[in-house]
Amino acid sequence: MPGFEAFGELEKKQVQDVLDNGVLMRYGFDGMRNGHWKAKELEEAVANRMQTSFCHTVSSGTAALTVALASAGIGAGDEVIMPTFTFVASFESIIALGAVPILVDVDDTLTLKPEAVEKAIGPKTKVVMPVHMCGSMANLEALKSICKKHNLLLLEDACQAIGGSYNGKPLGSIGDLGCFSFDFVKTVTCGEGGAVITNNQDFYENAHMYSDHGHDHIGNDRGGEAHPFLGYNFRISELNAAVGCAQVNRLDEFVGIQKRNYTILREALSKIEGITFRRVPEGGEENHSFLNFFLPSEELAREAHKNLGQAGVDACFYWYDNNWHYYRKWEHLIQKVALGKLPEAVLDQLPDYSKSDFSESDHWVGRNISCLIKLGWPEEEVRERAKTMFTTLSKITK
Numbered sequence: 573m574p575g576f577e578a579f580g581e582l583e584k585k586q587v588q589d590v591l592d593n594g595v596l597m598r599y600g601f602d603g604m605r606n607g608h609w610k611a612k613e614l615e616e617a618v619a620n621r622m623q624t625s626f627c628h629t630v631s632s633g634t635a636a637l638t639v640a641l642a643s644a645g646i647g648a649g650d651e652v653i654m655p656t657f658t659f660v661a662s663f664e665s666i667i668a669l670g671a672v673p674i675l676v677d678v679d680d681t682l683t684l685k686p687e688a689v690e691k692a693i694g695p696k697t698k699v700v701m702p703v704h705m706c707g708s709m710a711n712l713e714a715l716k717s718i719c720k721k722h723n724l725l726l727l728e729d730a731c732q733a734i735g736g737s738y739n740g741k742p743l744g745s746i747g748d749l750g751c752f753s754f755d756f757v758k759t760v761t762c763g764e765g766g767a768v769i770t771n772n773q774d775f776y777e778n779a780h781m782y783s784d785h786g787h788d789h790i791g792n793d794r795g796g797e798a799h800p801f802l803g804y805n806f807r808i809s810e811l812n813a814a815v816g817c818a819q820v821n822r823l824d825e826f827v828g829i830q831k832r833n834y835t836i837l838r839e840a841l842s843k844i845e846g847i848t849f850r851r852v853p854e855g856g857e858e859n860h861s862f863l864n865f866f867l868p869s870e871e872l873a874r875e876a877h878k879n880l881g882q883a884g885v886d887a888c889f890y891w892y893d894n895n896w897h898y899y900r901k902w903e904h905l906i907q908k909v910a911l912g913k914l915p916e917a918v919l920d921q922l923p924d925y926s927k928s929d930f931s932e933s934d935h936w937v938g939r940n941i942s943c944l945i946k947l948g949w950p951e952e953e954v955r956e957r958a959k960t961m962f963t964t965l966s967k968i969t970k
């Protein structure tokens with residue numbers, strides 16, 4: 573998945589443009605920039621590739637989620653439904669706005685289970701946030717109709733899924749809002765960066781103002797701008813955006829290499845009885861950044877993870893025991909620990925997750941192994957890897 577594997581001349585050339593004129597900021601300094609507006613250029617490229625009317629880039633994927641929620645008017649006490657399996661950024665962005673993350677189960681897609689979403693909807697629910705973990709999606713048709721029925725917003729966290737699609741549409745472009753991360757380990761990288769995409773002009777206007785202190789960005793060279801509402805600073809720098817300008821044009825090349833490598837590994841593993849694969853909903857196409865499969869039991873999954881590591885197959889994850897990606901290890905959220913006092917609404921409304929029953933999530937995530945697909949592997953190396961994985965996993969499932 574990592575775009576950093578492909579960092580090279582194209583990225584350097586883009587960064588050099590910025591260094592040559594010295595304008596590292598995305599707004600203002602119109603006379604000095606020599607026509608270089610890297611953040612704007614990146615936004616146009618992303619909106620174009622994602623077939624949305626608008627894109628606003630920010631300093632990280634976490635910032636993108638926060639800005640997306642804020643742009644839709646989400647604030648204190650509003651509830652956002654999100655999965656038990658995701659990166660911690662999902663609930664961080666919600667809590668940052670004083671809103672409340674409501675965790676629900678994932679199914680064999682490893683992302684939101686639509687029936688569990690519907691059950692969790694209450695009078696304060698405003699948003700459903702599916703997270704396209706490891707490059708694949710939930711049943712978005714089902715989630716869309718639930719959102720329509722209950723008048724909720726659909727916000728796609730597509731931070732790990734750039735380049736994937738659903739019913740022919742790019743992931744991220746299907747909900748009311750979509751978010752990408754361009755951090756150092758994502759498919760497309762800026763070093764640090766993120767983007768919000770939408771077809772809703774109000775959300776877009778709110779997003780660019782909110783992420784720059786509420787400045788309205790009317791007029792040239794930043795003179796006398798008004799502040800229609802309170803904002804914050806989530807700006808991306810021109811240096812970071814420049815890297816993204818080179819990378820985003822290579823997205824289809826990256827996804828193509830990932831698909832080749834993924835397919836070789838999957839074909840080898842599909843010959844092993846006892847191994848099943850993550851379900852991709854009908855109409856979905858992964859971005860092939862990870863290969864996800866299930867072992868028959870939690871015990872065997874742990875053994876598989878250990879043995880793969882010992883056999884030298886790196887970059888395979890057992891998320892169930894991982895500190896960052898699964899609710900079981902989010903002790904700070906479960907115990908409601910912040911540096912200062914949390915907003916009242918969060919303290920009052922946040923469920924006691926130490927008592928929650930997420931046995932369905934445990935059932936799937938507890939048996940899952942997730943292998944990162946790299947761009948830099950020559951085909952020969954992928955075939956060797958496939959052989960080693962086949963041998964190692966065949967022994968376990970016998």
Ligand SMILES: *Cc1c(COP(=O)(O)O)cnc(C)c1O
Pocket residue numbers: 631632633634635658659661662703705729731732753754755765766
């Ligand atoms: C990486 C990631 C984020 C956060 O992105 P950053 O750019 O690292 O802030 C959010 N959600 C998911 C699912 C991610 O993988």
